[in-house]
Amino acid sequence: MARRRPLQRSPGRPGAAPARDAALKALRQATRFVEAGEYARAYPILKRLADVAARRGMPRRAGYLYLQAARARLEMGEPRDALVLAQHAIQHLAGVGRVERASRLLLGTIQALEDKGYREQAVTLRAQVSALLGGSGLAPSVLRQSTLPTRCPSCNAPVRPDQVSWIDGRSVECVFCGGVVRATDSATDG
Ligand SMILES: [Zn+2]
Numbered sequence: 001m002a003r004r005r006p007l008q009r010s011p012g013r014p015g016a017a018p019a020r021d022a023a024l025k026a027l028r029q030a031t032r033f034v035e036a037g038e039y040a041r042a043y044p045i046l047k048r049l050a051d052v053a054a055r056r057g058m059p060r061r062a063g064y065l066y067l068q069a070a071r072a073r074l075e076m077g078e079p080r081d082a083l084v085l086a087q088h089a090i091q092h093l094a095g096v097g098r099v100e101r102a103s104r105l106l107l108g109t110i111q112a113l114e115d116k117g118y119r120e121q122a123v124t125l126r127a128q129v130s131a132l133l134g135g136s137g138l139a140p141s142v143l144r145q146s147t148l149p150t151r152c153p154s155c156n157a158p159v160r161p162d163q164v165s166w167i168d169g170r171s172v173e174c175v176f177c178g179g180v181v182r183a184t185d186s187a188t189d190g
């Protein structure tokens with residue numbers, strides 16, 4: 001007795017969905033590797049996805065992915081590559097006016113470079129980010145009282161309050177896929 005399974009198709013352009021699904025699957029795999037500290041396995045996936053996003057004219061996504069690739073490369077002890085990748089990220093994010101929004105992430109990358117003793121790369125990156133922010137330095141970090149989901153609804157990457165790019169007081173951009181993650185107000189008595 002064979003049960004027929006209804007064929008479900010996601011709406012939208014027919015050719016776009018499979019590529020998007022494949023990219024999403026790869027991204028989920030990469031975030032799992034990052035979470036497990038397996039940066040050498042995460043890195044090639046992140047880099048490839050970033051290159052694809054850049055080629056396909058998705059600069060915001062490319063920017064975040066290059067930044068994640070940079071962090072992975074840094075963890076692998078390759079600060080020069082990490083700097084180049086972070087610079088790619090800045091280029092893409094600057095093109096869509098996202099550097100300020102992503103400044104917290106960039107600051108995290110700079111901090112990581114410093115922590116690992118890669119001072120030269122840290123100084124270079126800090127100067128570039130500061131220049132793009134109009135000499136105002138890195139944007140002050142804003143801690144919101146809203147509650148974020150622990151995972152991105154789009155790609156399932158972990159959402160860490162100290163590592164997000166706030167769009168406004170209620171939503172953030174996923175640092176892996178650039179998707180919007182909405183916060184809910186934290187419950188207070190009354
Ligand atoms: Zn995501």
